[in-house]
Amino acid sequence: MSISKNLENVKSALPESVTLVAVSKTKPISDLMEAYSAGQRIFGENKIQEMAEKWENMPKDIQWHMIGHVQRNKVKYMAEFVDLIHGVDSLKLLKEINKQAQKHNRVINCLLQIKIAEEDSKFGISADEASTLLQSESFTELKHINITGVMGMATFTDDMKQVEKEFKFLKSTFDILKNLLSNLSTVSMGMSGDYLLAIECGSTMVRVGSSIFGKRNYT
């Protein structure tokens, strides 16, 4: 199947209110351009340097989302152009994003990554830590940051009941945080294997890679 056909299939299953991030990590620009030609304008990458290289070489009306773990010392490489950073999990990181955004006279949109999986390996903060952060004075001083919602990664498992529980937990965390910050609008959850379930549980933004671009080859 072609990338444009895959994209059409995925899009046809999404309600209009759900945003599709086409996760293009490891894929060549020619593959991304195929999706671009089919109308896709939002791409997700998990390595900052790879994303910056693609940004430099691709049309400028693309919105670039950083979906991977962010190292503070690399924020400067994407501050000029990144549209949304999904994986924000500390005040320290927010301060660095704020500082780099200020240099470019920008306000950068961020999602707080909430730890929803039971596995230890996943990044993210607890719901309590997120609400403390949003209420802290240091946070309100960050004028170049716009927190627009939350993001979560479910446990890597075939047990869909487990995944459903974690998605519902993220949605309820979002509802609680929205009481603190009423302009929150985004719940980023769901990937190729579980985006339909994620939407049932309240996702407003799905991150779909292999169902559009095919399997990734990491060698």
Ligand SMILES: *Cc1c(COP(=O)(O)O)cnc(C)c1O
């Ligand atoms: C790679 C990745 C995805 C996409 O995964 P697929 O299973 O290929 O759809 C989504 N979210 C994050 C954070 C990822 O790293």
